[in-house]
Amino acid sequence: DLTIVDTSYRTGPYAANGIPFSDGYQDYFTLLNERDGGIGGEHINIVECETGYNTEKGVECYEGTKGDEPLVYEPLSTGITYQLIPKVTADGFPMHTLGYGRTSAKNGAVFRNIFNYPANYWDGASVAIEHILDQEGGDIKGKKIALVYHNSAYGKEPIRTLEELAKKHGYELSLLPVDHPGQEQKSQWLQIRREKPDYVIMWGWGVMNQVAIQEAVNIRYPMDHFIGIWWSGSENDVLPAGKGANGYKALTFHNIGSDYPVYDDMRKYVVEAGKAAGAGDQLGTTLYNRGMYAAMLAAEAIKTAQQIAGTSKITPAQMRDGMEALEMTEEKMAALGLPHFGPAFKVTCENHGGDGYAAVTQWDADAGAYKMITGYMQSDQEVLAPLIEEDSMAYAKENGITPGCN
Amino acid sequence: MSDQFLFAAEVTLNGLMSGVLYALVALGFVLIYKASGIFNYAQGVMALFAAMTLVGIMDGQVPFSHLINAIFGTEIHHFGWHLPGLLAILLTMVVMAGLAWCVQQFVMRHLIGQAPIILFMATIGLAYLLEGVADLMWGSEIRKLDVGLPQGINETIDSVTYGMFGYGFFIDNLDIVATVIAALLVIALVIFSQYTKQGRAMRAVADDHQAALSVGISLNFIWVMVWSVAGFVALVAGIMWGTKSGVQFSLSLIALKALPVLMLGGFTSIPGAIVGGLIIGVGEKLFDFMFGPMLGGATENWFAYVLALLFLVFRPQGLFGDRIIERV
Amino acid sequence: MLDQAEGFVTADGRKIGGVVMEMKNITLRFGGVVAIKDISFDIREGEIRAIIGPNGAGKSSMLNVISGFYTPSEGEVWFRGKKRPPMRPYEVARQGIARTFQNIALFDGMSVLDNVMTGRLTQMKAGLFSQALWKGRAEKEEIANREMVERVIDFLEIQHIRKTPVSRLPYGLKKRVELARALAAQPKLLLLDEPMAGMNVEEKEDMCRFILDVNDEFGTTIALIEHDMGVVMDLSDRVVVMDYGKKIGDGPPDEVRSNPDVIDAYLGVAHD
Amino acid sequence: MFYREAGDFKTSYLEDNQTFPIRFDRYRYYAVLAVAFLVVPFIINDYWANAILLPFLIYGIASIGLNVLTGYCGQVSLGTGGFMAVGAYACYKLMTAFPEVSMFIHVILAGGITAVVGVLFGLPSLRIKGFYLAVATLAAQFFLVWLFNRVPWFYNYSASGQISAPERSVFGVLITGPNAPSWATYLFCLIFLTLAGIIARNLTRGTVGRSWMAIRDMDIAAEIIGVNPLRAKMTAFAVSSFFVGIAGALFFSIYLGAVEVGEAFGIQKSFLVLFMVIIGGLGSIFGSLAGAAFLVVLPVVLKLIGVDILGWPTDIVAHFQLVIVGALIITFLVLEPHGIAQLWRVIKEKLRLWPFPH
């Protein structure tokens, strides 16, 4: 048996987002267990631990589960991630933060046990600008871009990148923080209404997303000029605003919808067999897909690790090596029944974060679904790489880590 | 007129409207405080519970379905009906009255004559309980609430003001509705508490449980009544806020927006809730408008509290609160 | 008989000294209500001074003015020959004025002992650090004051309830604890607001005994409000009579008792 | 007669004044201390330390602090989270600025800084009372959190705005960072809790304590009796914030290791500590600890029963947990409004009379 811990949150302020993600994450492993008899013959044992998006409970979950020798942690909370970075490093567990967490963990030479492939926040910020550039025919000099962000470590992540990119592309960036929980955003949106920025980028989570989109609809902000990060891009976020939300854009680093062969198996082996983690009604939603994607990446890493270690019963340390050697290719994804589901990338010790590919989706209110409207675009590595270097080295210095790959 | 000025005017107007929404939540607090001297921590959760129940009833969701399914392995989710908003609201009111009865029967009745802080604590317990029950009953997904309230920019005001100043004012239709409802509620509640026998009894209860009992006021009745009314107010607040942001856990956090309003207006004053709401609404919006950029924004959360605090230093019972009796 | 400067000697031979406290033309208003109208009177060293009058006459308000809780709208308070500037009640307490309250104001959450110990707060000076470590001054002071307080407790015969929370005590005992708390402060001037309300004759007798003993043994000056005419007439050396905020009589008990205004406004029938 | 105090005579006021006047209590207290200091460190493991004991010890300190203010001095405060944040950030700044200085000193200094801030925010209490004050203290909560979020100096200009504790040791033993052994972190916090308990107890049984309680029970009468309300309230705010600040410093440096201010020290924290104090018992040091233990341990136990033993889905367990905690709070209050401490007192009184009903 191999153990996977799912630190989920099905209660509290972010439950609506935590549930589909966790469902997808668990269902994929259940599928492997049911259909393939596990990975490499090893049954996957899922241990779920409820964090309520609360760091202390996250720590408790970690301490409570680490005795089970789980292969990887996926906390789905930037706060818990920061908590666990030193702990997992000391205890030798790998941790994967899929599109969240500490961006500079991309530098695997410093963050040996932390992985944040295939994309991180800074990639997100960069791709959003990339998309705007596309829309504007490559020139956004003098354009106004507003960032509406959750006033927390998470929300502040893209600021540095956007500022750097502003220097490069010559747009004007204005910052509009929204305090937790973000139920009331009138002043931010009145300001947007007055200043009429050409684009609005959003870094929100939870109720902040819904309110922002509703307010944008209210002031009749052109929705196709409103771009959210992937954590602001779930169905939950647009549904309360109804038809008005049509045209809203959000980033993603994986595909959406349930139009993949793997879903047939999923229905057959998991949902209809009554083995689904949740109600089984979330298949194909953005966050469910993201959870499943995370599970799939973990499963592939396990396979890689098994190959390297030459044994099916791997340890967390071997899992770490497997993750560091993970290579996602189109063929692999197609074979899994998930063709083109995410970007192809290859993890190395120097690069724990993938290549920073992301795409843009757009909400179609009539169809009630997001649609991919672009292919995967790469973030501006030229700008990002030095930033990551700088931040990770600062961390290394503060914590007395000698960066290195062996 | 300068642009800056017009914009400030627009911000002010919108601040007033947000203030009304805060006041709607604050009203529930005031009612219960007035009738029992209890600071009802559960008011926010009640709004959440009411809104969830309303949506659940409208959509014909089976209560506790997740739990039932988990235990019995069944697959039930929906009754398969869709009720019109008004009917669902009526049914929700019945549920809220039931809740009020339970609160009275299982909590308040046993705590007659206790110190305010202990009653406060009991409402904390209630908040936990209710939150858990709401989740078990209706699940934690975000749901859209649409009882047919208009939403979005009010075209008339926009075009009229455009004609007048060359700058169209933004006013949300939902806010207008909220204002009307709040005004009606306040008038009704003021009349009730100030001029009726039950209202007088309610205030008597707040002062002294024992003495109220001794003159024959039935605390049971008063509390069921007041909690029902507070439940109704919570429902109204839940509908307004739920329409804005969808029905979800965070609705229970709107209580935090109501607290400074409460302080400013006075815990015991119904009109105070409205006036306090308006002041806080305008204050925080204008402050953010004028000093936000300088201070790095997101000042709203603390500004309301600091404003209320400064104000209280000069008038410790809030604007319209009952004078705090200090005698020996 | 009254010699303004020197004081006088009472029938039973106690010597009453000079003026300690003098109220000059005190007026007190609350919004529209005039609780006290232009009242002057004095209290002499060592005497028992009674204030009487119908309900709502302004007696308690007068005590509140003396103890600094109300600031008079007009008029002056002279204490020990000096005009008293406006001060906070606790500063007044530190000058040696202690009191009891009409509606018992004990500290409900504390035991009788602790309540009485609060009476000594004005005397305790140990710093926070010393108290935190319970060493040095704090400990010594605590014990010294405890001894003093135990004497008061013995004196008032409340030893048996020393450790009882006051909220559980019956009314009468609460009044006694209040007196104990005031006495613990070893005041120069003791103000008592209806100390005997709600007591039966026997308890009143005890209470009178205590009051007289305090007055005798420590020479404490006492100002007291009481509705029981028997008590007032027997105990007090001089009586002020108030009615609707005005002073309608002032003098030795016998004189007051036969004052027609007083009979009219307060006593009803001439009391025996 | 399980519990006896008869035959336990006191011959001096000194003895009568001690913390545990009853011999039986005193022995039990020594026994608990002995186990906590001499036995637990040897059997502790990471899970017990990080999931249960550290949070218990730290919340214990915080709730002793809040109990001083709320339970003893009657000033209800909802600013605890904000004050804990002050302690945490003070500790962080001190740790990074003076790496060689002992953590003991940093933690105590952090407490001191918090005390100053606490006094500042306590000033309005001279005018504002009751629930008005409670709500007013939220101003401190929100303002402080906003400030720490806003001013980069506080988080040493780190990109994410988080602060994380560098490794520090005391007497050569690591006590912060992931490699700190759990017995060391445990002992470190335990020492602070013990000190806090003793100091709080000494203060509350002496002069300041009485002036606090006088203010709590009837502030006007207290002032007329001679209690200086300014002094009483400000010392209460100072002492309370001192403890809360220490708790915040430990919470950040020893327990979590990295915090984001809004999340770790948000309003939820303020409420949590207040719940502990009220459930445990206002005006009781033992109550503070009991309340902390209750709210730290209960969820863990419920989770254990629900998930591990009954095997229910985690979300249902989590929801039930809310229901059960809520119902328990209410039941407790109905049974005994003055908290666990009072419940304990009543049980003792009953035991003393046992087997007679009264």
Add this chain to the structure above:
Amino acid sequence: MLDAGSTRETLLEVNNIEVIYNHVILVLKGVSLNVPKGGITALLGGNGAGKTTTLKAISNLLQSERGEVTKGTIRYRGEVVQASDPADLVRKGVIQVMEGRHCFEHLTVEENLLTGYYTRNTGKAEMMRDLDKVYTYFPRLKERRRSQAGYTSGGEQQMVAIGRALMSRPETILLDEPSMGLAPQLVEQIFEIVKDLNEKEGLTFLLAEQNTNVALRYAHYGYILESGRVVMDGPAAELRENPDVKEFYLGVSEEGRKSFRDVRSYRRRKRWLS
């Protein structure tokens, strides 16, 4: 005639009740009382004897003080009323004037009085008539009708409390220390009112009083309570003549009333029990 008046019919019957506070403090140890219809019954006794507790037990107000009646029964007109809601009891005609006033501080004097009318539904005109009646009893209240009760003097609050009870037109009034804090004139006046109501309207009174002197002058029958037990009872006239009562409760010994100044030596009270 004062000492007659009462009828044979027992209205309120307290049978051997025991009251415990806080689960542990036993306060009443078997108290039995009979209150005849149309009579004035006095409950006398020293501090802490349990008078207030007895009255609260009757009117069911103990619950909020964490006290409970653990033994015995209380009947009103033959009906067991222990379990009923205090409000029901008021509707049945029993109202209590609590010790220590208990006014509604934030309500005005007039509003306080009107709360007494809560259980009645006889219309506004009736209400105003009753209000006027209370004002004629207590003219001082009329002057202060618009003031917040919390700011009125102690005696005024006592008047409010009594007036409030009268507003409910009860059949039986439980008066707890009505004379406390009232000026002598007013004490007489209140007892005159009691007598008046008793004789003219046939109201029944149970009054706990420390002012034994006055109480026994107006009451028909008296019970004396000592540490939770009834130690003596009898018609008021008899009690007045009892030497012990005379000495300890009326303050008169063989030599007649003595000055408070002269009670030099401490005397230990003679206990009837224990």
